[in-house]
Amino acid sequence: MTMEYDVIVIGGGMVGASLARALSGCGLKIAVLESWPLDSKRQPSYDDRAIALAYGSRLILEDMGLWSPLALRVAPIRDIHVSDRGQFGFTRLNHVAQQVEAFGYVVTAHDLGAVLLKDIRSHDDVVLYCPARMISFQIDDAGVRVQVSIDGQTRTLAGKLIVAADGAQSAVRKNLGIGAREWHYGQAAIVANLTPGIGFQGATAFERFTDTGPIAMLPLPDKRYGMIWTVDQRYLDEIVSLNDQAFLERVQRRFGFRLGRFQQAGRRANYPLYLMLAQDIVRHRAVLIGNAAHAVHPITGQGFNLGIRDVAVLAEVLRSAHRSGTDVGDIGILRKYANRRKKDQQTVALVTDGLVRLFTNPLWPIELGRNIGMLALDAIPLGKYLLARQFMGFGGHLPKPSGECFE
Structure with a gap:
């Protein structure tokens, strides 16, 4: 028996589940495959680690209808203190000086997952197969066919588009033959x-x-860090x-x-x-999002924020295509997503990689330069403003999954 869908998402972690929610209600039928049981305490995507949500990510989650149930589970970041141990340089960012409510928020992956999974299971156009394991997939001009193991039985899912949200070691990416540039x-x-x-x-x-x-120390709602x-x-x-x-x-x-x-x-x-950037993030009827497309150092806490912006852009592109009657697996449509995400993905990768190299360099001229730089940044309002905007996820165009854009 073959089950028919429009979009098949491989990976029900934070990014994959977010995409399913972002696409719900637009007329597309979505399947999500997740290999871990929902109630498993070993589920790596929904453990107790702290996730920093940039303010821009909050706006995206609001547009998806997820912020209200999440708001009681987050702690705001209103001040940021950056320092270099044993050195004189430091920088402080204050939300009042930047005229914002908060730079971002902190939530545990467990709490974010609880809100996401509860929400997507309430939508009739989203089917969550969990636990389920992808065995293989085939792509041709007509569509995508995915062989899946569910409860020990092999089933076939057919669709127009396969989405790889299965992490940095993505099996979908590898089976598509898409290489990746890595630096450990x-x-x-x-x-x-x-x-x-x-x-x-x-x-x-x-x-x-x-x-x-x-x-890094990120404040949590229960007076922990x-x-x-x-x-x-x-x-x-x-x-x-x-x-x-x-x-x-x-x-x-x-x-x-x-x-x-x-x-x-x-x-x-x-x-x-490690740093990882996929050499391409689209093929005909296939697209990569989140860590399947990129993995960055956590030095600025931008990992999930980068992934949720992938979700917002892809949802915007697919919703628009579906409204116009265009095949959502068409390579021309998917290339629009790739082109719009390229600059953001590369910028975050370059910035995080540069900061890692700058702050791990033991040469004294580099140490002196970075400490002078932090002191100078602390004294220059424009520098603080630009840094705050980047941290908040406003480095460029910020889309709404519903198909508009934030100011």
Whole structure:
């Protein structure tokens, strides 16, 4: 038996589920395949790590009708403090000075996933197959056919477009024969949610650069901070093996006492860091979004924000095509998406890669230059404004999934 759809999304993580929601209600029938059970605590897409949502991402989520149920689960970022450990340079960004409500918000991946999955399951035009595993797919002029294993049985899904939202090691991308440019940093990110002491500062996010890599602290709604600590891969095993007390002491030495003495660490996880850009993000009847198209260093917290902008542009393009009666799998339509996303994807990749190289360079002229640069930035309102706009996701055209654009 073959089940017919318009769009088949491979991957029901944050980006794939967001696309399904963005396309719902426009007349397209969408299937989403997710390999992990919905209630699995091991689901890597919906764990407890902190996700930074740029203000621009909030606008996109509002347009999708997701912000209202999410608002009670987020913490605002109203101030940002950037410093270089052991050096004199620092920069502070304040939401009042920039005349914005907040630079962004922080939510756990678990809470974002709960809102997304509850929402898409309420739409009749979205079918979520979970757990389900893609076995293979074929593309021809007539459409796409995807062989899927569901409950131990092989089924066939037919559609007009296959969307790869299956992560940085995307099986769809590889089977399409699309190569990728990769650069491995020799680093890993350790993530955990920490309970600070009396130094809890509510809506302030911290980015502290150290000689072993940056450490970011993002405020969470429950008076905890989400930590993303970049470490040299050579020291990862030793740090991961520390007990909670020794781990907190190591974090304290790296970060300092701006949040008081850390009291407790939640579950820890780690993952390798590398830069990846797919050599192309579209084929006839196939498109890549999120980490299947690009993976960037978490130094500026732009990973999911880049992915949700992919979602917004693709949804806008596909909705417009469907309204005009155009085949949503047509390569000309998909090339519009690719052309509109190219600059943003490349800019974020270049900026994050440049910051990693700048702040891990031990040469004293580079150290001196970056500290002078941070002090100068702290004193120049225009520089702060441009930095804030980039952090908020307003570096360029910000689309609405519904088919309009934000001012």
